[in-house]
Each structure stands twice: as C-alpha cells, then as structure tokens.
Amino acid sequence: MEPHAPPSNGRGLFYVKELVTLDTERQMTRQMTGAKMVVQALKDQGVDTVFGYPGGAVLPIYDEIFQQNDIRHILVRHEQGAVHAAEGYARSTGKVGVALVTSGPGATNAVTGLTDALLDSIPILVITGQVPTFMIGSDAFQEADTVGITRPCTKHNWLAKDTATLAETLHQAFHVASSGRPGPVLVDIPKDVQFASAGYTPPEKTNNTNYQPQMSGDIESINELVEALESAERPVFYTGGGVINSGPKASKLLRELVEATGIPITSTLMGLGAYPASGKHWLGMLGMHGLYEANMAMHDCDLMINIGARFDDRITGLIDAFSPGSKKAHIDIDPSSINKVIKTDIPIVGDVASVLDDILKVWKARGRNINREAIANWTGQINEWRKVDCLKFTQQGKTIKPQYALKRLEELTKSHDRYITTEVGQHQMWAAQYLNFEDPNRWMTSGGLGTMGYGFPASIGVQMAHPESLVINVAGEASWLMNMQEMGTAVQFRLPVKQFILNNERLGMVRQWQELLHGERYSHSWSEALPDFVKLAEAFGAKGILCSDPADLDDAIMEMINHDGPVIFDCLVEKHENCFPMIPSGKPHNEMLLGEASTQGAIEAGGAVLV
Amino acid sequence: MAALKIKKGSTKHSAYNLRPNFSDVQESHTLAVVVDNEPGVLARVIGLFSGRGYNIESLTVAEIDHTGHHSRITVVTKGTPQVIEQIKAQLGRIVPVHEVHDLTVEGAAVERELALLKVAGAGDKRVEALRLADIFRANVVDSTLESFVFEITGTSEKIDAFADLMRPLGLVEVARTGVAALSRGSE
C-alpha cells in the first residue's frame, strides 16, 4: 500500500465526521460515508458489476465493496482493461458500464478507454480516487490532475469536493452518461471525501434539470422528409451507432420502416445489427472497407437518409465527390453532428426511436406512398452491383485465408446466442464483412478511435453481462498482445471468452497501407518474437488451440466452442492477404478497389472502378 | 502497387485530405455563452476552441447572477459560416452551458470594451495626447508630470484607433478587458 504523507495541518488525515443536524428533513436522509455513498449510488442506479483495480486513493471504497454482495467487482489486470470491459458491458446491455480505479497512474491508464468511449458514444462511468482535498495541488504521491487530463476525453467530469453533494453528483453522472448522445463521464473523489460522512441523496431527489437533450424531432422537418421519401427514385438508408444507442425500440422501428418502404439500407461499422444481415433490403456495411453495392448505392442515390451516423471520414471518402446527386436528411440527437462535415438538406435533431416513430406515423397517415416503380428499378440496379460479389475469395492450398476462417466461424456459431468483439486491423474489417449480425448490441468494436487492445477486455465485459452466451473476440495477434494481461482476469473469474486470433504475424492493416501507399516499404509492420499462444494459454491455466490447416479448421472451431472456459485460438493465416474492397483515402465511393475480387463486370457496372 | 497506379517510392497520400466544399468567407461573430459558474467551466470552453482549432479573438468572463451562480462568457471568434455554426453547436454540447447566443446574427447588439493606456511624454506630445483623449472621450485616471493613464470605453475598433494614435505620442502599455456585449431592445 502507498500511504500518503502525514497531514501537515494537524487536522488528521482521514477524519470521519459525524454530521449532527437538527433539521428534520436532513435527519430523514441517511447519513453515511462518501465511500458507502459510492456503493449505495451504484446499487440505486441498478449497477450489478464494476470493473476495477484498487490503490491507495480508493481504499475506502474497496472497503465498502468488501462488505456487501450486491455489486460484483471484477479485478482486471490493467486499468485500460477495466474501461474497455465497462464499454463491452455497456454496448452489449445498453446500460451504463462502470469502472473504478485509483488516482494518478490508475486514472491515466483509463484515458484511452475514456477516449474510445467518447468517440463511439458509449455510456460509461469511471470513478477515480484522488489525493485528499487538502493535498490537491501539492504534487502529492500519486496525484494527477485527473479532471484536467480527462476533460477533453469525457462527455463531462466532476471533482467531488464535498461528501454532502457526492451522491447527487454520482446520480447526475449516470444521467449525463446515458441521456442525449451517450458518452463517458468521470467522477474524481478525493480520499477525505470518501471518509467523511453526510446525508445520502437518492436518485429520485437528484436535480437533473440542467441537462435535458431534445428527444423529439421537429415535425415540419419530419413532414419534409416523408415527402422526399414518397417521391424518391433512388433512396437509401445510411444508419449508424445512433440507432443502437437509441435502444431496441429504434431497431424495431427501423426494421418496420425498411420493410414497409422497401428502401435499401446500409450501415456503418458501429451500426451493424440494427437491421438484420439476413434482411431482404440489406446492402452490407459501407465505407472504406464497405461492400461495393453499399458504396455504389450511396454514391448514386437521390435521397440519403442518415439515421444516427455522423459522416465520418471512413465513410465519406473524398467529400467533394461524396454522393453528389442526392438530397440528404440527417437524424441525430447531437446538433453538432449536423452540417459538421456534409451539408444537410433536411436536418432533424432528436432521438432516433422518437423520430422514426413520427416518420412512420406521418408516412402511414399520408397513405403509405412510395415511388414503387422507381424503387423497383433502383433495386434492379443494386442487384447488378451485388453480382460483382465483392467479398468473393478462393480458399485453396494449405494456408488458411482469413476470410475463410471467418466464414467458417460464422457458419459454426451463427445458431448460437453469440456476441462478437474485435480488436483493430484487417481482422476487424473482415469480421465486419464476413460475420452476420441479426440483432443490435451483438457487435462490439472500436470504431471511432480504432483502439488496438479493445477487444479482449471488451469480451470480458460482455461475458460478465451475458454469462451463458458465446462471446468471441476476433483478434489480430498484434492487437491482442496489447491487453493480453487480461487472461488472468478471464481465468480468475471463469469467463469462457474465446480469443479467435487471426495470426498473420503482421500488423496487417499497417502492412497493407505500406504496400498500397508507401511503395512497399514495410517499416516495422511485422510481429517478431511472438509467443507460443498455446503455451501462453496454458501458462495462464486456460486452453490453447493452434490451427494452420484449412482441413482442420472446423474441428478446431468446434473444440473452441465446446470448451467450457477461456480459449486462445491461434489461427495461422495467410500473411499477405489484403482487405478489399477498399476506397483509398481521399477517393470517391465509385473509385473503390476490389482487389482480387475485381472482375470485368465491376468495371462495366461502376464505370470508373480502378483495378 | 498496380491497383492504385501509385509509383513505387511515392509518399504523398494521406487519408485526411478531405476538406469539404463549404464557403470559405471568414466572418467575425460575437457569442454570449451563459454557463454554470463551476470550477473548470472556462477550461472546458477554452479547451473546446483549442482542441478543435477554432479562433478566439477576445474573451471575457464574469459571474452575472450571484444567486444562480451563472457566468457569462463573451467570446469573439472568427471562422467560415460553417465553422461558426459548429462552434455554437459544440458549445451547446458542454453540459454546464445553458445558452449560446450569436449576437452577430440575433439582431442588433451593443459591444463595448474597456482599455487602460499608459502614455509617457513631455511637451507637445503630452499636450497632443491629452487633446486626442478629449476627442475620444477618454478619461485621465492617473497622471504624473511625465505620464498619463487613460481610461477609454467603446467598440474594439475605437480602442484600436485610439491606441494607434497614442503610439507615436509615447504609448508605454495597454490593458484591455475584451468585449462585453448585449443585444439591443427589451428582450
């Protein structure tokens, strides 16, 4: 333990102050220490799991955790792991994920996870310990300016300086994290505030009036959108993570709208599962590594309906050439997303579920009109694009193609109650392309920040939330090593997470860019001195499986699924496979590279497809 | 690599060459931002400007409602219309921000700034400085036999003009408050 320096002011370092108040109302509120308030507030907010790592500045809170059984604490092996696990928990449940870390290094280790959650709009609460208030600013042991450091990487943060307002701050933190555009929040709690006592404010007495984002969309704009939808000849839905963040109702309404109108739908990486991959109108993912038909539809459409996506640069490619002929509608709960990158003709600020509900109502009331004939032609065109079969690959010889590995994984796990997380790189894009998602909250990946090391701890968070489900982290060997210490967590808590590593012994995505854009100079993009993953698994007390022969793949995957415990699956794959399709950076959608899948037909269909 | 028709050895390809084709006319706007007066709120606002690469031409802040603990931040910023819209929307996202007003577009507004200018000199220059101060309705708030401190209020342009005139007359130091602004009328 790291004791703080003795107090210099003679007040006693960690004094416990019993508040005696004669005020009758205050007497009704329960008196408790700040540390106990933390646990009580978490319980009152319905939290059942906390991912954390102890240290001097959070010991009073750990003491309270020790003395109760309602909240399960998962001891991670690195604070970054705690935050990603909380993210995985949040994404797979729709609830706020919670991480608890100590001051100084504990807090700075949480920064990557906070930034990741900020960019992907994931509701999490990180509670950090801080040195006692009277030592703040003195460069005390393990002091860091946590609220200063995390200000730009949280939606909001608080330094809780007073036990009397701590409970209210924690409840407000939950409110801010989960309402409007969700995001990460942080509450920094000095150690003396944890020790002192005050009255506990329950959630229902908390004042949240300061932050009330607009939920329902402007009805005039909604009417305008419905009118555009009725007459559109080549409409497309472009959906994103906002649909999933809005909740299951949003996905349900989206499906209803798509089925009723017959309008084709694509999604960003973050939005996969909101509309089922098996759905008739599904175009697949769009963007830099999106499907040919999805990107072509975006480029050639006359009405683009953006629902909870944000025109990210991985989606738009060259802005000047982005969908040049279309009218654009944009539904987003965050007004700053609208007109940030792409000029919008019909902006609608509001919650996706609420706006979709209104769109459906208005559209039905106006007689369910749609330009059927034009949309049939449009669907015909899209079907021509589909024929390019941009994800085609051939598995031959003795080496496993990564695409083949994922295809088999999909085939053998699709009937399971399955959750997928990923790391970052080629494997992530292949997972998005070759795995099919039928429901929201089943796909957890680091989209905005692209954080290598996300997937493994996230899979732990998901497994905690869904103990009976099959949780698979599709990983690259390099990313996986970034948070491999979490094997200890998986084994300790008997979390049967499956680490499906597509091992190409390369920083594959970096290697691909070097091949395509940097004259094939492969500067530091290979994985040397890799561990023997099977032995590594065994060293942690888990199971390791090595597979290098396509003929053994199915049996090996089945062995992984059937093993009741964590597994590291070392799948040796083709080392120099590139991920296609690819829109080279700064190129328009219709100049997509199809790589090995390119065909004569593609050139005819696309007109300008580079080969 | 054949597919991209990029020559071996070339390097100048970036993913971030993606500027949109919005208008690039630079406009100056005065924004009034009403915030909770809590620790760190100014850092949030300033951090937003620096983090997202926006300009701050002038910034003033003070508590305006001592019971409600509200502060008003007046910020003069410059950018294309699209950037100004973004700044307002991004300010609106900050949790302790209550209101964002663009005084430049929300009808007529009064803008005032206060400045103190120290001017040292003797003889004709000293007389001329005093004469000009009179024309600009600047007050003398401190005086020695070799110097004056003038206090002047007005628009930023008026203060710029006064400072320019004082420069050859012995301007030593300037302190400016930055702009405070309110919309005209009863609302």
Ligand SMILES: Cc1ncc(C[n+]2csc(CCOP(=O)(O)OP(=O)(O)O)c2C)c(N)n1
């Ligand atoms: C923390 C972090 N550092 C660096 C990068 C840049 N980066 C993106 S993909 C990648 C290579 C990933 O290699 P691997 O995990 O083996 O996946 P592969 O592409 O080979 O499938 C790197 C280094 C990143 N995204 N995140």
Ligand SMILES: [Mg+2]
């Ligand atoms: Mg790799």
